[in-house]
Amino acid sequence: MKAVLLRLLLAVAVLLLSPCAHATITCTSLMTPGVSLNYQNNTTTSVQTFFAVTCTRTSTSDPVSVSYSVKADNGEYSNGVNNRGKHSDGSSLRYDFYTSSSCSTQWKGGTRISDSITWSGGSTGAITKQTSFWVCVVSAQTVTSSGVYSDSVGLTLTDSSNLTLSATALVSIFAPALCTVTSPPRSIALSYVAFGPQVSGTTSIGVTCTAGMPYVVSTDTAEAVLSGLRYVLSPGSVSSNGSGALQTHTITATVPGGQAGTCASGACNATRTHTLTISY
Incomplete structure (x- = not known):
């Protein structure tokens, strides 16, 4: 009887140790850049963004792929039907997360977005994969206050080994998205002498843009030529954030020195029209 008992104990010890001989794929990171959305009153709109998952395969004896799913909560200011971005004065703007560009299936509650990572051949190491989702305003609205409407949405990942990871998607909706040219640019006149020093004007x-909203002022070209003289426009583009008040940006035209030009007479005049574009 004693010999039988010893053999049974040994068999149990082997069974307990066997699973530890194989490592597993480990998912270590869930992140998202969140989203910035420009919204114009009485319209619908959408923007694509993503979440990224990083998982690591440490051994060729591990499985070659890992599956996971991610769910999103309803944000901080949900009204039970829609997520809401909130202005600092308490007013709100309705929006939601969606699983596709059609903005037909809300990504909230029990809805999950599923994906997987696969290692090719006998490869190991960390892989990061991005998966898209969409932020949509599907009902036309008129905001009562100009500025940024903010929210934060919690994301939770569950992988095939039941590991969970969390992240937060920050939402910034700039509404009503609007930039106006309050003070238009004037012409720049440059007087240059052949082979002379640099001349600038x-x-x-x-511009007046929605408070907090990013925008870019850019010229149609960085440099051009008139009468054989090369000149440079700078900055070619300038990025800023709206303040809700007038903001002024300076454009400089410079003719570098030492140029001969192509003027055959005592004096020549030439002009060129450039376009300034405000993108937001």
Whole structure:
């Protein structure tokens, strides 16, 4: 009887140790850049963004793939039907997360977005995969206050080994998305002598954009030629955030020195029209 008992104990010890001989794929990171959305009153709109998952395969004896799913909560200010971005004065704007560009299936509650990571051949190491989702405003609205409407949505990942990871998607909706040219630019006049020193001139453009909203002022070209003289426009583009008040940006035209030009007479005049674009 004693010999039988000893053999049974040994068999149990082997069974307990066997699973530890194989490592597993480990998912270590869930992140998202969140989203910034420009919204114009009485319209519908959407923007694509993503979440990224990083998992690591440490051994060729591990499975070659791992599956996972991610769910999203309803944000901080949900009204039970829609997520809401909130202005600092308490007013709100309805929006939601969606699983596709059609903005037909809300990503909330029990709805999950599923994906997987696969290692090719005998490869190991960390892989990061991005999976898209969409932020949509599907009902036309008129905001009562100009500025940024903010929210934060919690994301939770569960992988095939029941590991869970969490992340937060920050939402910024700029509404009503609007930039106006408050002070248009004037012409720049440059007087240059052949083979002379550098000559520069400036003009400015004044714009008023929705508070907090990113925008870019850019010229149609960084440099051009008139009468054989090369000149440079700078900055070619300038990025800023709206303040809700007038903001002024300076554009400089510079003719570098030492150029001959192509003027055959005592004096020549030439002009060129450039376009300034505000993107937001």
